[in-house]
Amino acid sequence: MKKVLVASFHHESNGFTPITSNENDFRVYYQDEIYEHIKENDSISGIITTLKNHDVEVIPTVFMRAVPNGEVDEVFFNEQLNKFISIAKNHLGKIDAITLALHGSMRIRNMASAEAIIVETLKELFPEIPIFISLDMHASISERLIHHCQGMVGYKTAPHIDCTETGIHAAQLTINYLENHMLPYMSVVKVPMLIAGEQSATDTYPMNYLMNELKLLEQQEHVLAASYLLGFPWSDNVDNQVSVCVVTSNNQHSADLYAQQLADKFYSLRHEFTFVTKAYPPKIALEKALDYTKNKDYPIYISDAGDNPTAGAAADNTNFLKLCLDNCHIDILDETLIYAGLYDPIATKACEHKVGEYIHLTFGASFDSIGSEPINQIVYVKNYIKDYNYNNMPNGDIALINIVNIDIILVEKHIGFTESKMFYDLGLEPKNHPIIICKLGYLTPSHQAISKMSILALSDGHTPQDLSRIQYKQVNRPLFPLD
Numbered sequence: 001m002k003k004v005l006v007a008s009f010h011h012e013s014n015g016f017t018p019i020t021s022n023e024n025d026f027r028v029y030y031q032d033e034i035y036e037h038i039k040e041n042d043s044i045s046g047i048i049t050t051l052k053n054h055d056v057e058v059i060p061t062v063f064m065r066a067v068p069n070g071e072v073d074e075v076f077f078n079e080q081l082n083k084f085i086s087i088a089k090n091h092l093g094k095i096d097a098i099t100l101a102l103h104g105s106m107r108i109r110n111m112a113s114a115e116a117i118i119v120e121t122l123k124e125l126f127p128e129i130p131i132f133i134s135l136d137m138h139a140s141i142s143e144r145l146i147h148h149c150q151g152m153v154g155y156k157t158a159p160h161i162d163c164t165e166t167g168i169h170a171a172q173l174t175i176n177y178l179e180n181h182m183l184p185y186m187s188v189v190k191v192p193m194l195i196a197g198e199q200s201a202t203d204t205y206p207m208n209y210l211m212n213e214l215k216l217l218e219q220q221e222h223v224l225a226a227s228y229l230l231g232f233p234w235s236d237n238v239d240n241q242v243s244v245c246v247v248t249s250n251n252q253h254s255a256d257l258y259a260q261q262l263a264d265k266f267y268s269l270r271h272e273f274t275f276v277t278k279a280y281p282p283k284i285a286l287e288k289a290l291d292y293t294k295n296k297d298y299p300i301y302i303s304d305a306g307d308n309p310t311a312g313a314a315a316d317n318t319n320f321l322k323l324c325l326d327n328c329h330i331d332i333l334d335e336t337l338i339y340a341g342l343y344d345p346i347a348t349k350a351c352e353h354k355v356g357e358y359i360h361l362t363f364g365a366s367f368d369s370i371g372s373e374p375i376n377q378i379v380y381v382k383n384y385i386k387d388y389n390y391n392n393m394p395n396g397d398i399a400l401i402n403i404v405n406i407d408i409i410l411v412e413k414h415i416g417f418t419e420s421k422m423f424y425d426l427g428l429e430p431k432n433h434p435i436i437i438c439k440l441g442y443l444t445p446s447h448q449a450i451s452k453m454s455i456l457a458l459s460d461g462h463t464p465q466d467l468s469r470i471q472y473k474q475v476n477r478p479l480f481p482l483d
């Protein structure tokens with residue numbers, strides 16, 4: 001029976017927030033623990049299930065994942081890497097391949113690309129064993145990763161709903177090698193471009209067209225995988241740009257040729273990338289939303305997109321909320337405006353046991369203190385949930401506070417506001433509320449299902465959508481749209 005070592009390291013590391021991601025942010029499973037956490041839309045689940053279905057013995061090692069946030073703490077990462085190595089060492093000389101579920105844009109504070117470190121470490125232990133990888137679409141591909149990896153494949157959807165399929169695909173690359181004893185040929189071509197995440201949703205042009213080109217190519221004989229890996233704009237490093245990766249079974253020439261063709265196609269469409277929804281500066285976004293409320297077709301969503309925690313922003317920039325607090329038209333809405341939300345562990349805790357009371361609260365701008373200032377107000381505490389479990393993210397308390405006609409959600413943990421379930425759990429019926437503002441980019445399916453209209457606010461924070469505003473120092477130049 002063939003043996004394959006598997007692991008997953010998932011984190012999208014925003015290089016602009018001062019927050020360091022550490023053990024409080026990550027869920028980590030070791031060895032057999034992963035079998036209790038096989039879940040839907042998850043690349044490592046796809047990898048493990050597919051390998052097992054092909055009678056491969058799976059060697060589980062370390063599996064770690066966190067919501068996007070600042071770069072990962074060096075000491076914490078090295079602890080996990082050392083555990084990974086010590087487990088892997090027990091299998092020296094006994095494994096046939098390695099399959100990893102990686103993000104591709106995980107960065108370690110004071111170090112570099114986590115993925116480069118992981119594959120280099122593995123190659124020192126297992127120089128002859130091939131490594132196959134599944135990646136997030138927003139992977140930043142380093143030369144070190146390319147050098148040590150024999151096949152990779154990325155998600156083809158954004159929002160990412162094909163994570164399991166991508167894991168299955170990476171497992172198939174592995175099985176193909178195990179069955180044929182032939183290493184595939186891989187070619188990576190860099191495209192001198194970066195795209196804001198909110199311009200790359202795959203249900204709109206040109207991404208839908210480009211993704212379809214990948215799928216068509218994958219139907220060709222000898223093509224094992226084709227991927228567009230877009231990089232991650234909110235990190236300043238030399239690896240960060242769009243890459244094309246093609247894996248073929250017949251020869252290097254075909255991989256090189258197809259990769260170059262896909263790269264040319266992508267670059268030729270660079271002027272076609274636009275925001276997937278209406279996008280305005282914050283003040284205009286709010287005015288437009290207020291205007292639409294006259295139709296009484298609720299709720300209207302605004303994404304506070306410059307401070308999007310699902311892309312690693314601090315989620316405590318207060319500028320957009322202040323704009324709302326200063327707008328007298330919000331006071332006369334039928335129902336409260338919901339603002340979801342702000343990451344503030346101390347302010348959240350200050351609301352505990354205070355439901356039904358008015359308290360003096362200072363909140364926000366603890367982390368994004370350069371870009372914004374804390375809010376200091378008398379607030380009414382409407383609800384509080386202790387140790388809230390939010391969509392597999394780390395458990396933490398959440399509070400619902402009110403100022404005039406605005407309900408604000410405060411959270412103790414750095415989570416993404418990706419699920420509308422939080423509103424119902426806090427006693428809010430979203431359909432009754434004219435405007436919902438989320439610190440988010442494009443709406444997730446959960447919010448899309450109830451949204452009557454959505455607007456992207458080009459707001460302040462660590463995930464500015466206008467990339468030309470970012471003072472990059474490390475990225476390779478020239479780079480579209482900067483130059």
Ligand SMILES: [Zn+2]
Nearest residue numbers: 136137138160
């Ligand atoms: Zn992504």
